[in-house]
Amino acid sequence: MKQTTLLAGVLLATSALSPAFAQDSGVTIVLGEEPDLVEPCMATRSNIGRIVLGNISETLTELDVRGDEGLKPRLAESWELVDDTTWRFHLREGVTFSDGTAFDAADVKHSFERAGSDQITCEISRYYEGISITPSVVDDLTIDFKTDPAQPILPLLMSLLTIVPSETPIEFTREPVGTGPYVLSSWEPGQSITLERRDDYWGAQPAVASATYAFRSDPSVRAAMVQTGEADIAPSISAIDATTDMDRSYPNSETTYLRIDHSVAPLDDKRVREALNLGIDREAFVGTILADGTQIATAINVPTTLGWNPDTEARAYDPDRAKALLEEAKADGVPVDTEILLVGRTANFPGATETYEAIQSMLSEVGFNVRLQMVEVAEHEQYYSKPYVQDQPILVGAQHDNSRGDPVFSMYFKYHSDGRQAGIADAKADDLIERATAATGDERVALWSELFGYLHDDLVADVLLFHMVGHARVGENVDFTPTIATNSQLQLSEIGLK
């Protein structure tokens, strides 16, 4: 009940109306949703990652999102392949955790084992599924990871593993300890989380001394907070509100698409799928319902992804051709008049409902019988993941996020016949995915590229729509440029003060 005393006290104390929390070099960041936990091993969740990643906890490697340096060292200074299946990481020296203990190889081993433990459900462990990885400490600053089968992108995977001290128990913690430049100083549930700068950080001292995170689910409120000076950064606001010169847009690594279940007629017919693709005027969305800068997608991954195929071309809007294809299919006895259910998720992205309404309207125009149903997240999951509802042809509108730089995180789940959200079951695709996963270097690039082309041009696997852009509102007192990674992390060290 301290709020009541506070209420009384404030009447005397408050003189400044506008609480612009600007203590020296502190920033306030307003996010859409409060994290349930501030648990390093859950940092792949965007609401946790934005607070934890690179601020409280660090990883061995780090993907460069501002330049094109690729994978950069962080807690590991270098790494190499010892043999086909063993990666060796040389760790940075002189690093300490925020609890004062020194960082060494045992911490890395513990962190990896903790993340994979079946006593807690750490999200990042899913990236190691199906591969056996055994860490072994070589010396204090050297650790080996032995994998079976070979795992060419292990260093990339290490950019996801947050390192915690070896004393960390195998249960979810609310007081994270990491090697990062900041430490969690307070957490008022429902209100705010505050990080303070550490003095004994191994790297360069960031400019921001402390960061307060506030949580508002309504995007226009978030935008308003930056406008009124109550917050300095709102990493994601609605495109509709992004009208001031405080607003920056950034590709947010999300790709929207309509997943097609190829096993149900008439969607098992390639002409029908092609007609779906041709019947949507993607250009019309850009700059209207969706923000300027939205890119039309030819793959489920953004162009910066390894192996993205520049030769695949988006299918231009061609309603006549779509109609013709449908006629053709119909003539061959394909039941093109069957009602197709289009499932969209409410509030999936700003303008989601309008987007799906427009798509429905466009598809109806070319002769499809489409019924739109907007559902909440739990129901969406029922449609999106296997086992599928199969009593009628269904298009599931979904958004996929992969800013990891390698398509392996997407391809297996979305296109391999065992993938939980795969709409296709195609032997050639399966083969390409498996081979690419095991490959390295140029071969890997080539195989992914072939797969991208095959999916888009030959299989017409799905209706790819857009690579989305996000909008951030940045207050006048700070200097921050959002990047493709802003969706999943927000390193305070990248924020400058004016």
Next chain:
Amino acid sequence: MKKMLGKRAVSSFVSLMVLIVLVFFLSRLTGDPAALYLPVDASEAMRENFREIHGLNDPVLVQFGRYLSDLVQLDFGDSLRKARPAIDVVLESFVWTLQLALITMALVTVAAIIVGSIAAFNVGRPFDRFASVLSLIGASAPDFWIAIVGIVLFSVNFGWLPTSGTGTVWHWILPICVLFIRPFGLILQIVRGSMINALGSPYVKTARAKGVKNRPVIFVHTLRNAMLPVITVIGDQAAALLNGAVVVETIFGFPGVGKLMIDSILQRDFNVILAAIMVTAIAIFIMNILIDIAYALLDPRIRA
């Protein structure tokens, strides 16, 4: 009175039990929390593991038995998502809701009684009309709409108030104003009607025949009688607020139990849902008792 309270307690307990059973079983029909908790590309093994850790693989009846046996030891279980005792999570946010509800209802009650009484004394005159129409418009507008317009106007355009959140007394003004509108309109109407009735009652005639002045006639003789029907409505409205003001809490980022409840419902965090329902139900029960006591204090005929 004591006997009645005892009866009330028993019947409320029964209702609460029925409620728990219903919520427990029905909420488990609304899908697998594992699917929501874990990312879409999590493997079946991970899901299985999640269910195992949280005991979701057992038959529902076994789960219920376990829940009840924990409950008698006042263990409400842990939140699936927050890895903390559910009751802690709920109480934390309930404190906010309680304050919000109490402050709002206190303001509403005072304002509605004053304005309603004045309106009743001036039936059909401009003040009465104006108060009625204004309260009607307020009560007819969707609250999220009012909330956002309020933020745009008072925070963004005028810069008078903070947009949202908690912290200073100023942060409370907008949420309270938005919450204020609907119960105010309703209670105002009840006060007005009840006052008009009471003003026409024989004892007012007596008071006037005794030479009592207008003000005591209204505020001493009439008001106390007119409050009786009003109290019930105040109780109902306060109960609604105690259940959480989801919309207002969501928009203003107010960490109350309403927002907690909708989040837990959407995420299928069963233990939190149950704990929240129990806490609010008990609070409402206590409030009903207070209402009964207030009733008895106001009306000697009920005390017997």
Next chain:
Amino acid sequence: MADHLLEVRDLSVRFHTVNGMVNAVNGISWHLDRGETLAILGESGSGKSVSASAIMNLIDMPPGEITSGEILFDGQDLLKASEEDRRRLNGKRISMIFQDPLGHLNPVYPVGWQIAETAMAHGRSKTEAYERALQLMERVGIPDAKASMGKYPHEFSGGQRQRLMIAMALVLKPDILIADEPTTALDVTVQAEVLSLLEELQEETGMGLLLITHDLGVVAEAADRAVVMEGGRIVESGTPRDLYHNAQHPYTRKLLAAAPGKGEMREGAQTSAPILEVRDLKKSYGVFDALKGANFDLHAGETLAVVGESGSGKSTIARLMLRLEEASGGTVAWKGEDILTKSPKEMGKLRRQLQMVFQDPTQSLNPHMSVYDIISEAWVIHPDILPKAKWRARVEELLEQVGLQPEHALRYPHQFSGGQRQRIAIARALALEPDLIICDEAVSALDVSIQAQVIALLGELRDRLGIAFIFIAHDLPVVRDFADRVLVMKRGEIVEQGPVRQIFEAPKQGYTQRLLAAGLDSDPDVQAERRHARLALADA
């Protein structure tokens, strides 16, 4: 002329109502002097209370409007005085008490405070006000006055509440007390006590008393002068004795003629075997025994009156016999069969033989049903009585039988006056062709003239159709004219029963005697005798 304490001159008041403007009083004039009692006599709608309301500034405007006249108090015209001046007079120099003291006392404040408030409203200190309140409560005879100060109105009996009202009115020793039907809702014995109290207080203080009443008995008992009002006008005035013996206006004469208790008493001859035998009928609510074992018989075509004061259990008998409540013990044999053990279904069939007419016809007729529906409902419930084709004719016949027009069938209850409504209720009872009609205070809510008409109607039906009646009443004169036998009840017990002549002329029980003595007679001379008898009984 100018020397009267209070004088109303040429007062006219009108109200906006459903039927447009209604002139409630039309140019009336009267006056009242110190130490004098003036009665305003009239039936409902006569406007008898309007001048009092005007004096006390209690007329709401709108819908009321005073169109002419003046009210002179101590020579000052109240209608021209400011609101504040008039407030200062109220309670201090002119006080008023009302019928229904329960409604007129504020339910949520202690009575001591309410009495003291009169003094405090006029600037007396709190201590002084409370002292005065205590004195008055003792004076008006509230037992244990000190403790009673903190009690609430609902904790007192009806008579005590009226005493409290009187105390409240007299706190500041006003010059004038206006009493609007002060004894109407009270039992006869209590009524006599309250009137005596008023008289004593008047002697003590020398105040002028304005008594508004519909009861000729009250006038005979208490008034020095009386004015008779009809339709908003004063039709006649004079001393009670003048009015009684030399009434000039036909309306006054009609009123006097309607006063019950003047006719021949019936000499019922019981020939047949009883159709109803009530034995040891009991009802208790928890520890309270409402009826402690009643025994009586009723013969076909006979009229049995049940009299007693409120709480005597007389209505309980009716409710138990008709199974509106379940008895705690005893038997009610109707034509040899015990009603109390009948199943709901059997009871439903039996009900057509036993009907009831309730006290308040406004309440007992469903306001949402037309008269036709109300009466024909009997045949909907008991379809074997009459084929549907004959309903219309029979309804019209019944309406004529109770003195209404056939075309009234299409109207709704609220479009009738009280007496007409009671006629409808009687027609409804007759529709079932019952053998017994129980009248529970069936005429006590009606004006005297109407009362007389309804009683006459019932008597005619009894003679023509041979229906037996159980006639429950608190009003002895009505019973005297109508009943064959009388049953006197007190606190759940039958204290005396016998033929009507025996009860009225040679009552055996003290209670019966007191009851008879407390009744008011419209003849001032008879009433004077009664008063002596009453005082004698009280002394004994």
Next chain:
Amino acid sequence: MSGTTTDTTVATPGTAPKGASGLRRLFRMLWADKLAFVAILFLLVVLLSAVVGPMFLEDMAAKTNLRARNAPPFELTRGFFYILGGDALGRPLLARIIVASQNTMVIAAGAVLGSLVVGSTLGLIAGYAGRWTGEVIMRLADVIMSFPSLLLAVIVLYMLEPSIGNLVLVLAITRIPIYLRTTRAEVLEVRERMFVQAAKVMGASNRRIVFKHILPVILPTLLTIATLDFAFVMLAESALSFLGIGIQAPEITWGLMVSQGRQYLTNAWWLAFWPGLAIILTTMSLNLLSSWMRVALNPTQRWRLEIGGKKNG
């Protein structure tokens, strides 16, 4: 005993028989209260558009036209139906509001009617049947009242499917206790009235007493609550849409339109304003109607309307 009424209320002489002139009388009473008259006119317009609107305007309301996206109001260049502007997909707002009135009315009327019928039936039973039945029903009402309506919405809409019918179901269930409690309280009072006793004395069955004698008396109260509830349900539906668990596009309701339009409040206010205004006006009209009804349905108050439009309320 000239009565508890004052001397001035003279018993109404038997004038104005019912029947053909009933309607005219109703109209006169309506005319006497100008506000209520306007309210009813407005409600009739809403009703009309709900019934016939979708037939004529369905296509226009669904046809996207991105060139007219967020078209500002009061411009007639795009045609009459753009007078209130266009929405985010360039669909004419006026047409959409008219078409949406059908769903809105169906949901509100369905929920109110459903809860009214079920609630008052249960209330009649609870009030007239024995103590135990009554007690059980009342506890049931308690349970419903403390069952979070959002949870109920999620359960129903998840287990069944999100459709208008199921939304009506959810809203109806949550409103049942209101009618149940009111009905029961009224029945407990009315069953003791003399005319009910009189019917009992005549041998009327329980069913007849309940439906013929008790129900008509409490119906005005229930109808008053229902009109107010109608407004409440519209707002509740709107709040559910806001929280993402109510009706979803491509269905349209006023509530959903407000909810969708709210994100454009700063740059295209009309998207949320017009449907919001429709809700406010309808709610206000219902409120006015209900206060008029309170007077018109009460025989002792009716005169206020019959003497001419000087007073109301």
